[in-house]
Amino acid sequence: MSEFLTVEGGTPLTGEITVRGAKNFVSKAMVASLLGETASELSNVPVIRDVDVVADLLRLHGVTVDHERASGVLHLDPSDVESAHVADIDAYAGSSRIPILFCGPLLHRLGEAFIPDLGGCRIGDRPIDYHLDILRRFGAVVDKTAGGIHIKAPAGLTGTKIELPYPSVGATEQTLLSAVRARGVTELRNAAIEPEITDLIAVLQKMGAIISVDTDRTIRIEGVDRLEGYRHTSLADRIEAGSWASAALVTGGDVFVRGATQPEMMTFLNTFRKVGGAFDIRDDGIRFWHPGGDLQSIVLETDVHPGFMTDWQQPLVVALTQAKGLSIVHETVYENRFGFTEALRGMGATIQVYRECLGGLDCRFGRRNFLHSAVVSGRTPLRAADIVVPDLRGGFSHLIAALAAEGTSRVHGISIINRGYEDFQGKLEALSARAALTN
Numbered sequence: 107m108s109e110f111l112t113v114e115g116g117t118p119l120t121g122e123i124t125v126r127g128a129k130n131f132v133s134k135a136m137v138a139s140l141l142g143e144t145a146s147e148l149s150n151v152p153v154i155r156d157v158d159v160v161a162d163l164l165r166l167h168g169v170t171v172d173h174e175r176a177s178g179v180l181h182l183d184p185s186d187v188e189s190a191h192v193a194d195i196d197a198y199a200g201s202s203r204i205p206i207l208f209c210g211p212l213l214h215r216l217g218e219a220f221i222p223d224l225g226g227c228r229i230g231d232r233p234i235d236y237h238l239d240i241l242r243r244f245g246a247v248v249d250k251t252a253g254g255i256h257i258k259a260p261a262g263l264t265g266t267k268i269e270l271p272y273p274s275v276g277a278t279e280q281t282l283l284s285a286v287r288a289r290g291v292t293e294l295r296n297a298a299i300e301p302e303i304t305d306l307i308a309v310l311q312k313m314g315a316i317i318s319v320d321t322d323r324t325i326r327i328e329g330v331d332r333l334e335g336y337r338h339t340s341l342a343d344r345i346e347a348g349s350w351a352s353a354a355l356v357t358g359g360d361v362f363v364r365g366a367t368q369p370e371m372m373t374f375l376n377t378f379r380k381v382g383g384a385f386d387i388r389d390d391g392i393r394f395w396h397p398g399g400d401l402q403s404i405v406l407e408t409d410v411h412p413g414f415m416t417d418w419q420q421p422l423v424v425a426l427t428q429a430k431g432l433s434i435v436h437e438t439v440y441e442n443r444f445g446f447t448e449a450l451r452g453m454g455a456t457i458q459v460y461r462e463c464l465g466g467l468d469c470r471f472g473r474r475n476f477l478h479s480a481v482v483s484g485r486t487p488l489r490a491a492d493i494v495v496p497d498l499r500g501g502f503s504h505l506i507a508a509l510a511a512e513g514t515s516r517v518h519g520i521s522i523i524n525r526g527y528e529d530f531q532g533k534l535e536a537l538s539a540r541a542a543l544t545n
């Protein structure tokens with residue numbers, strides 16, 4: 107951890123940056139390519155570490171992966187998967203959450219798989235009980251070991267009825283990726299319907315799948331015998347776009363986010379406006395800026411789509427430290443996503459975290475001892491600090507706070523941010539931030 111970013115605060119971010127494909131879709135579309143008999147081509151792919159991790163994992167399983175990094179085109183050819191000799195899979199333990207989604211496709215192709223322990227941000231326990239339950243319902247035999255899970259389906263997978271206890275994104279994707287080639291029909295109730303899932307369904311349909319989505323969160327999948335490769339352009343990363351929007355607001359800046367799209371960001375845009383941010387939606391992106399005057403405090407609850415996305419929460423909380431009055435933020439998706447506020451407090455923010463559900467919703471975490479509600483009292487000037495990045499979005503929030511703070515901050519552990527923000531240092535430079543890497 108010797109490398110750190112020196113950030114001199116106090117300069118509004120101004121200018122233009124580009125946001126490419128969504129981290130939370132691209133990685134899943136890459137896994138979907140394993141289901142095809144022919145090669146796939148995915149466009150608008152960002153250069154982020156999660157894409158590299160999944161590319162390497164696919165290569166390990168015999169997929170030929172060619173990532174044209176500048177143009178953002180990814181070629182994925184799975185024709186050699188059956189003959190691949192998978193070695194060194196343990197090296198991928200803890201790298202991201204995507205390996206668990208390899209289960210369905212590998213079971214269809216090979217009848218068995220070993221999935222190393224998962225990584226991803228530590229923002230709660232992040233169990234995989236729904237995933238394992240789903241796989242068992244399809245007929246797989248799951249054996250949990252110390253380093254990962256062994257999974258087998260010698261007789262193939264059979265369609266089933268599933269009702270999720272909570273509309274989990276990953277569990278919905280697990281179901282989709284397993285059901286499309288299972289025997290018969292699968293019905294998934296209480297499914298997640300995030301835009302990244304809708305785009306995954308679009309990819310699977312292009313491959314030959316038959317999937318319908320009802321208005322009541324029910325997804326029906328009719329299994330088919332064969333799927334082909336696909337050609338698809340990823341939807342934009344709405345989380346990255348929202349993060350830069352918050353950065354513009356906190357620093358009193360003006361940023362055009364080329365590539366950002368309105369439909370997937372409607373909920374964010376409503377909140378951004380209520381806080382006092384301004385935006386202008388254009389065909390090629392969205393401009394976000396601080397129009398002057400005071401920012402307003404709000405009551406905010408994170409929720410599954412179409413609610414306010416949990417991954418937007420952390421950057422926006424920094425903006426709330428600059429709003430007048432008391433804001434309430436109730437995190438209902440992850441039980442432990444306010445750890446990042448400690449560093450903000452060290453920078454002068456007034457934020458209290460509570461175990462109670464503050465806000466309108468009673469969530470799964472009420473009365474379970476999790477500090478999952480926050481009260482932010484503003485406006486408080488922020489001062490520079492030495493910070494260690496805790497997780498992806500928390501890290502970006504700290505970066506935003508450092509950009510707005512008075513003085514020079516040192517942000518350690520910034521490589522975590524590369525997992526989901528393409529070339530964020532280049533983008534900071536393009537926006538005239540005063541940030542430099544020190545080794």
Ligand SMILES: CC(=O)N[C@H]1[C@@H](OP(=O)(O)OP(=O)(O)OC[C@H]2O[C@@H](n3ccc(=O)[nH]c3=O)[C@H](O)[C@@H]2O)O[C@H](CO)[C@@H](O)[C@@H]1O
Nearest residue numbers: 130232233234235236237273274275276277416417439440
């Ligand atoms: C790579 C990726 O796409 N990550 C996103 C994905 O994560 P991910 O797919 O991991 O998130 P989920 O939607 O599955 O998790 C939501 C909630 O369900 C719980 N749960 C989930 C699975 C399970 O087997 N058991 C269980 O209890 C989780 O602990 C969490 O409290 O959706 C989240 C919610 O929009 C986003 O914040 C993440 O950025």
Ligand SMILES: C=C(OP(=O)(O)O)C(=O)O
Nearest residue numbers: 203226227417498499526
């Ligand atoms: C929680 C996140 O991602 P992951 O599921 O990959 O940890 C995120 O993108 O903020």
